[in-house]
Amino acid sequence: MTAGLSARLDRISTNDRYLIVPMDHGITMGAVEGLVDIESTIDGVTAGGADAVLTQRGVAPRVHDNKNGAGYIVHLNGSTTIGPDESDKRVTGTAEDAVRAGADAVSFHINVGSDHEPDQIEELAELTADAERLGLPVLAMAYARGPGVDESDPEALGHAVRLAEELGADVVKTGYSGDGDSFARVTESTRLPVVIAGGSKGTDRETVEMVRGAMDGDAAGVSMGRSIFQHDDPEGIARAVSAVVHDGAGVEEALRAGGFVEA
Ligand SMILES: CC(=O)[C@@H](O)[C@H](O)C[C@H](N)C(=O)O
Numbered sequence: 001m002t003a004g005l006s007a008r009l010d011r012i013s014t015n016d017r018y019l020i021v022p023m024d025h026g027i028t029m030g031a032v033e034g035l036v037d038i039e040s041t042i043d044g045v046t047a048g049g050a051d052a053v054l055t056q057r058g059v060a061p062r063v064h065d066n067k068n069g070a071g072y073i074v075h076l077n078g079s080t081t082i083g084p085d086e087s088d089k090r091v092t093g094t095a096e097d098a099v100r101a102g103a104d105a106v107s108f109h110i111n112v113g114s115d116h117e118p119d120q121i122e123e124l125a126e127l128t129a130d131a132e133r134l135g136l137p138v139l140a141m142a143y144a145r146g147p148g149v150d151e152s153d154p155e156a157l158g159h160a161v162r163l164a165e166e167l168g169a170d171v172v173k174t175g176y177s178g179d180g181d182s183f184a185r186v187t188e189s190t191r192l193p194v195v196i197a198g199g200s201k202g203t204d205r206e207t208v209e210m211v212r213g214a215m216d217g218d219a220a221g222v223s224m225g226r227s228i229f230q231h232d233d234p235e236g237i238a239r240a241v242s243a244v245v246h247d248g249a250g251v252e253e254a255l256r257a258g259g260f261v262e263a
């Protein structure tokens with residue numbers, strides 16, 4: 001690993017544990033709750049312990065002054081929920097664009113099992129080659145997603161994370177299989193650090209239990225968006241998730257750390 005790659009991975013993690021809060025959903029869903037005043041949300045989640053936030057590059061000017069020293073990841077493809085096919089993520093920038101926007105790393109979404117998988121394989125491979133030349137880490141968001149694909153099947157998720165490693169990514173995010181034992185089958189499929197997506201917002205307990213289960217299945221952390229940025233108290237829920245990811249807390253301890261149950 002080059003010194004640059006290693007230094008930049010350190011900027012988006014703490015002791016090889018990752019609490020990333022993606023806020024690229026403005027392309028997908030519009031300015032949903034938590035993204036209208038994205039400046040305050042970024043301030044809250046990073047004050048609560050997020051290692052890095054993630055957006056599309058156009059939002060970069062709204063990120064840097066509000067991230068309390070956390071890392072910054074620029075996401076490089078996108079699609080919308082109102083367009084003809086949400087799986088058809090199109091490239092939104094290059095590794096060089098991301099560096100110009102102040103990125104410490106880049107990310108790219110690939111739907112393994114969708115009709116667009118072949119194009120997305122080529123695009124991710126091209127990005128990892130470009131990023132390698134710049135010493136820039138690549139987070140592959142490798143979902144098992146497509147017609148007839150079970151998005152929480154450990155075999156499909158294991159295939160997706162392995163594909164990310166084969167294509168040269170440095171960190172891989174995927175869906176959660178539902179419990180720690182089955183998620184261990186996903187993490188054993190690759191040597192990359194594996195982080196989970198959160199999906200649509202759950203209760204505080206559901207969020208923390210999901211993170212605890214993933215960590216028990218040897219995840220390296222989370223790339224958790226809506227459950228954190230759509231929360232009434234983004235700083236508190238980030239603090240609760242951080243307690244699990246960074247401090248190894250159990251569910252009750254984490255809920256207390258977030259201020260969600262009596263201390
Ligand atoms: C809306 C979804 O189903 C998510 O999985 C998104 O694809 C996540 C991603 N950050 C996005 O908004 O594109």
Ligand SMILES: O=CC(=O)COP(=O)(O)O
Binds near residue numbers: 199200223
């Ligand atoms: O970029 C999107 C993610 O990494 C996951 O977002 P979610 O809202 O937690 O599914």
